[in-house]
Amino acid sequence: MNNNQKVAAVLAIALCLVIVVSCGGGGSGATTASTAGVGANGGVPASNLSAKAQVGQKIFFDASLSASGRMSCASCHDPNHAYGPPNDLSVQLGGPDLKSPGTRAVPSLRYKDVVPPYADLLDNPDGISAPGPGGGFDWDGRAATLADQARFPLLAVNEMANASASDVAAKLRKTGYVALFKQAFGDGALDQDEGAFTFATQALQAYQLEDASFHPYSSKFDLYASNKIGGELTAAQARGMRVFTDANRGNCASCHYQGAGLNGTSALFTDFTYEAISVPRNMAIAANQDANYQDMGLCGPVRSDHLPAAAGAANKFCGLFKAPTLRNVAQRASFFHNGAMHSLEQVVRFYNTRDTMPQLWYPTVGGTAKATPDRDFPTYGLITTQYVGGTVQKFDDLPAAYRANIDAQMPLDGRAAGSANPMSEADVQDLICFLKTLDDGYQPPTSAPTSGSCIN
Ligand code: HEC
């Protein structure tokens, strides 16, 4: 512990003695975290949520509001997985029989309280540091508020699959929390179908904004950033953080960082911007079996205000997806908008070798498959067959007309195949160690750990 940290630690203890209530959590004191399991078990709601947020909590875990009767928000956004998916599927199954596949990976719902509204500005005012599109909800930013967003899963045919707002309203009138609903939104709140549906989405928004379990700031990084006891990074984590910020190595911070201080919180690990990094096409997504189906993020097909003007014409929005927060990313088992990757190590290696070894990530056409790959042929990629000859279909999920949109920042700077990687093997391992410090729910060990790959 250095001197600053000692001072901070002493101060923290002194403050705890004075204002007992503010210690032990990242919350503002306005709300109390409901522990992850509480809602899932249908238990008591956190008592000092507003009435609207309490309704939202009920709805969030209520499977009776789906066509299948078996799916709630929490089925895909599991509180035990940082409100991300509970499994390693690229996309989840929903619909009336829970057999209809989605088209995009499920994001975590943590830290959505600080997302600015979507804007395409040259000089973004609201905490978006870079010029260009930023903000908004979903991988394409199409929902302006959490309430707007909630309309989508309730009605989507491959999610909760209600036929209409009226369908949702009819189900709401049969729940056990009708009285609470009326208390929160007024006696006539369930009378009008469209009105009841809108109130339900407002309730979901209030729950996600108020309940501290959606923004706990309880990672090791938060302890580190606020100079608190237990936040001292190991040697490997500290080196990993330098890789993360080093413009000549990981350079992750240029898209995945928003500095400390916003609303008095610590870093968010996204700057809310959109970029094209050309993640490989994921054939595990049913919609991708159709060669004409093309998920291009900001330019559609789900988002509809930046659609390509004419086939093949330049459109600066095509292929751009949101740079998500990296908080709790080590708790995920499917990554990127299409869930194409299944481990954090694979993601970091993709950043390191997309350009130097594209054959590990994109399919090769022509050429001959080697029966036994060379001993030094890496097997961590999406493609594990080594080819002699043939052409690598680099950027296979973005039509050629839009490839000029692909971001050329480090570490994806477009360097030639076969050249040196931006990060060394040690950098890759250190970076992964650092990313793991962004997991919430960190408990400092009682004695200093003496072994493990993230220590030295
Ligand atoms: C079948 C799985 C599924 C269910 C059920 C589901 N979601 Fe989602 N959710 C997703 C997917 C997939 C996305 C990303 C959609 C996109 O980018 O187009 C998403 C995105 C979101 C987002 C935006 C997050 C961000 O990073 O911007 C919010 C908020 C959200 N969902 C809330 C909810 C709420 C509230 C419910 C219940 C009413 C719900 N979801 C039900 C799969 C699901």
Ligand code: HEC
């Ligand atoms: C040019 C901006 C940019 C840089 C630099 C960048 N990223 Fe990303 N990152 C993105 C975008 C955009 C996405 C979403 C892409 C998609 O899904 O198509 C993303 C997605 C991710 C994801 C997936 C998260 C999830 O929830 O699925 C991880 C993990 C990640 N980045 C880590 C890193 C690391 C580690 C580095 C540094 C080695 C890095 N990124 C550098 C823009 C960037």
